[in-house]
Amino acid sequence: MKPDFSKNNGMLSVILQDTNTKQVLMNGFMNKEAFEKTKTDNVVWFYSRSKERLWKKGESSGNVQEVVSMQLDCDQDALLIEVVPHGPTCHTGTQSCFNDDYFSLQTLERTVQNKIQKPEEGSYTKYLIDKGTDKILKKCGEEMTEVIIAAKNKDKQELVDETSDLLYHMLVMLNNEGVSLKDVENKLEERHGEKQEYSIRDDIEKW
Structure with a gap:
């Protein structure tokens, strides 16, 4: 370079x-x-x-x-x-x-991480973290049940709403357990794509 x-x-x-x-x-x-x-x-x-x-x-x-x-x-x-x-x-x-309106699952993950690292009174994320793993898992289970019911009822809007709730609670759970979306993406790439080992040091040697 x-x-x-x-x-x-x-x-x-x-x-x-x-x-x-x-x-x-x-x-x-x-x-x-x-x-x-x-x-x-x-x-x-x-x-x-x-x-x-x-x-x-x-x-x-x-x-x-x-x-x-x-x-x-x-x-x-x-x-x-x-x-x-x-x-x-x-x-x-x-x-x-x-434009700061950009949104993705990684954006939501970062928001969850910020809420955990810099807790604010009244924050629902802080409430879940304070209650601990059992409460977080209970909420994940409840939201998954709601997703199943919405799908069973063929209610598209309800399915979107409940899936959104589920993904948020799953991100809280993953963060609480020290797992990132990148960890999940790497596993999916390993299963379904051509996994290539990468090191930032490899790039530096080329620059």
Whole structure:
């Protein structure tokens, strides 16, 4: 990987993308030094044109962007980085600096994780976690029963509603047991797809 720093005053335009949800998170700029530090540290560094200095994304908030892969465009002067975001990306507190209406199961999983890590009084997620495993499993069982009844009754809207409730409670249960959606996806890939071993270090050696 050989970025072309001869253009744009020695800067690369950089897009960050969530590796799990594929949501576009932000745009920033890197000079050569920021690019090299990003490769070395496995977290994203930018160059601030207004402050004229390097800065690590998340250096104040702690919401660093863990690098998964990097890809140059055809002109070698723009960079796409897939990341694991450790918290909201935008300084305003939203997940993305662009449209924050993006939703996926990974988005819901992240919301559940945030509710557990930063509990708020009155939060239903906090209530379930405080009650413990038996309560969480009981709710999963109840919601599964409701899904079965809705399917049996051929009630499409009720089936959608109850399945949504079930998926939420299952995500709480998985998180409580230390299991992530990625763990489940990896197992499904192993069963149904071509499983390829991957290491971020392998990519770094190619950069």
